[in-house]
Amino acid sequence: MKHGEHLPATGATPSPNxxxxADTYEVENRAVDRRGLIPAAMPRLVAEHGGTWGHVLDIGCGTGFHLPLWAERARRVTGIEPHPPLVEQARSRLASLDPALAGRIEVRPGTAQDLPVADHSIDVAHARWAYFFGPGCEPGLAELDRVMAPGGVAFVIDNDASSSTFGSWFRRAFPEYDPAAIARFWRRSGWTREPLLVAWETDTREDFEAIVRIEFTPGLADAILAEHPGTTVDYAVDLWWRTF
Ligand SMILES: C[S@@+](CC[C@H](N)C(=O)[O-])C[C@H]1O[C@@H](n2cnc3c(N)ncnc32)[C@H](O)[C@@H]1O
Structure with a gap:
């Protein structure tokens, strides 16, 4: 490996899952929200606030799982990702898409704190389990102020650790995590909470076990799997949003 090759960009938050x-994370992405509550809520909120789907920015897009979904609605989609191997994987995903869809999507290396897009050029921004985890993400919020177009809508998707079975697992993993403090941070920053009870649903127990094991330490994963049978778990998420 050449020096610097495959090293994350400065400012990236480590994301071991x-x-x-990456392959198991793809299984996890396919397991999350199979009933489509998140992709139903976002267009509803955009429409209610007079927004458009001209240019969509996916911040921390990972392997680009959600990029085709945005391209079905938007004129242009930009995925931003700091981890070089994931930039490559997201670009490879484009090669497997219908060229008309892929032609509207671009993947660029970058971080939420230094977005490689022009001022006031973004109509919808989406960050899912990426960088925007509450206090500490102020530089990214300042970048959103810079890049969002007037009337644009930004979305942040993160765990609601205060409820659901998955939330109870998350609190066991991170006992110091304070969901109320996180919610206060977002409200203070001008964001509104749309609570959504989604689920993980996998096709097989093997897949379920695999995704539990990339999210929790081995000991906690063993305990969770011993007490929780089956292929599904209820999972509370917060869809935080604000207009610009
Ligand atoms: C848990 S993954 C989620 C990926 C993707 N949003 C999805 O739902 O499939 C978090 C992603 O955020 C990226 N990330 C880490 N630090 C970041 C930063 N400072 N700005 C933007 N993205 C970041 C990671 O490299 C990783 O791809």
Whole structure:
């Protein structure tokens, strides 16, 4: 490996699940929200606030799982990702798409704190389990102020650790995590919460076990899997949003 090759960009938040287990993270992405509550809520909120789907920015797009979904609605889609191997994987995904869809999508290396897009050029921004985790993400919020077009809508998707079975697992993993403090941060920053009870649903128990194991330490994953049978778990998420 050449020096610097495959090293994350400065300012990247380590994301061991997808950085080290991209294939299993793909299984996880396919398991999340199969009933489509998140992709139903976003267009509803955009429409309610008079927004458009001209240029969509996916911040921390990982392997680009959601990029085709945005391209079905938008004129242009830009995925931003700091981890070089994931930039490559997201670009490879484009090669497997219908060329008309892929032609509207671009993947660029970058971080939420230094977005490689022009001022006031973005109509919808989406960051899913990426960088925007509450206090500490102020530089990214300042970048959103710079890049969002007037009337644009930004979305952040993160765990609601205060409820659901998955939330209880998350609190066991991170006992110091304070969901109320995180919610206060977002409200103070001008964001509104849309609580959504989604689920992980996998095709097989093997897949379910694999995704539990990339999210939790081995000991906690063993305990969770011993007490929780089956292929599904209820999972509370917060869809935070604000207009610009
Ligand atoms: C848990 S993954 C989620 C990926 C993708 N949003 C998805 O739902 O499939 C978090 C992603 O955020 C990226 N990331 C880490 N630090 C970041 C930063 N400072 N700005 C933007 N993205 C970042 C990681 O490299 C990783 O791809």
């Amino acid at each position: 997808i950085w080290h287990h």
